[in-house]
Amino acid sequence: MRELYTSRAECHFGPERRPAKPQYTILGVPFDSTSSYRPGQRFAPLEIRRATYNIEWNSVFVDEAYLYDVELEDIGDLAVIHGDPKATLQRLSTVIEEIVEENRIPVVIGGEHLILYGIIEGLVKSGKKPCLVVFDAHFDLREEYLGLKMSHATVMRRIMERFNPSIVYYVGVRAWEKAELDYAKMKKEIHYETSIGLKRIGPLNLLASIRRRLSSCEHIYVSIDMDAIDPAYAPGVANPEAVGLTPHELLLVLYGLATDERLVGVDLVEVTPPYDPSGVTSILASKILVETLILNQLVRKGEKISGIPG
Ligand SMILES: [Mn+2]
Known part of the structure; x- marks a missing residue:
């Protein structure tokens, strides 16, 4: 479905070579039409690619592992339709289906x-x-938000209703309205650890707990809303909430997921460059994606690396 995305020649995520058989497809989705507080996420794919171009491409977890060795392609950005979430989501699902089927x-x-x-x-x-x-930081489990059924604040509710995933595990959640918390507690599929809970038990214990929950899953998908991280480290997000994760905590938990062979996809969302004047949020977002790609590529190449970071 080549007409549904556009390549930006000016910036590319990582190596510009295009392997014959890429294992990973980078896709930007510059959509922010339901954003309510600090919009501008449409600029994030470009800024995160630009950050990637300018940081080092090694892994901090595994010596001698580099983004150069990841078989990735960057197909550019989805042709989003600003103001039309329904049509944009349809286009996105078509492109994702094509990527996964390849x-x-x-x-x-x-x-x-x-x-x-x-x-x-x-x-x-x-x-x-x-x-x-x-x-x-959020459950995104509202029944509706500002009169919208399809919104950044309701997306997980709609996913629960439509696709009924067998396990949903939230990490770093700390901001909700009562009805969302009630729903999260009522649904047996939903598990969560708050940012305070994570700090108390430590990221490695949390990772062990997540892994136990995921033991019956055939496939795993990881969604990273950058507002999980504390605004001290990631100020450029659309809905910042204090008392968040440190980058180290997030990366230590993510390590165990990125090194899991069952991983079928990853996203990183909610960076809003107009509120990120120093660029640190995009730089951290880039680092998170670079580590995820390197670690998962090692596992898919059959390298024996520990499922525990260190
Ligand atoms: Mn959020």
């Missing part, structure tokens, strides 16, 4: 969190029904 792992750079709905729909159409791990 046995590639989609790595999606948002955009607002609503895009997760189109990604999951594309995966489900391709026969994959993953368990979800969601790094987020």
